Amino acid sequence: MYAARNMVSGCLQDWGFGHMVDDARLVVSELVGNVVHHAVPDDCLARPGAARKIDVLVKAWPGWLFIGVADEDSTPPDLPAGEFVSPELAGDFAEAVLPDRGRGLLIVQRLADAVWWSPKGPGGKTVWCRFDLDGTT
Numbered sequence: 001m002y003a004a005r006n007m008v009s010g011c012l013q014d015w016g017f018g019h020m021v022d023d024a025r026l027v028v029s030e031l032v033g034n035v036v037h038h039a040v041p042d043d044c045l046a047r048p049g050a051a052r053k054i055d056v057l058v059k060a061w062p063g064w065l066f067i068g069v070a071d072e073d074s075t076p077p078d079l080p081a082g083e084f085v086s087p088e089l090a091g092d093f094a095e096a097v098l099p100d101r102g103r104g105l106l107i108v109q110r111l112a113d114a115v116w117w118s119p120k121g122p123g124g125k126t127v128w129c130r131f132d133l134d135g136t137t
């Protein structure tokens with residue numbers, strides 16, 4: 001996880017997006033952590049603890065920054081559907097209404113401007129997020 005965060009930090013610094021490093025590092029931590037804790041490679045379902053391949057992709061496009069984390073498990077991620085309850089209505093009890101699982105992807109959705117996933121052949125998937133650069137290229 002440290003290597004992934006440091007790689008993304010280095011890319012963003014080199015590309016002039018130093019202002020995005022903190023959010024990007026947290027997003028990468030959550031996405032890589034999900035792979036480590038939840039992904040089971042398709043061809044290793046019967047072998048707990050088997051080696052895994054995790055790819056971290058960082059792409060800059062005019063106006064956008066994309067971060068993707070790919071794994072070898074073709075099971076779709078459990079992306080949160082949206083707000084569970086309005087933060088204004090929850091008041092001091094906001095932590096009581098958070099879901100028991102899926103908070104990492106909820107954090108990713110809060111930090112990024114878009115989150116989605118795509119299948120990766122011959123097996124696996126990539127979870128993507130997009131940051132809008134707001135003219136800061």
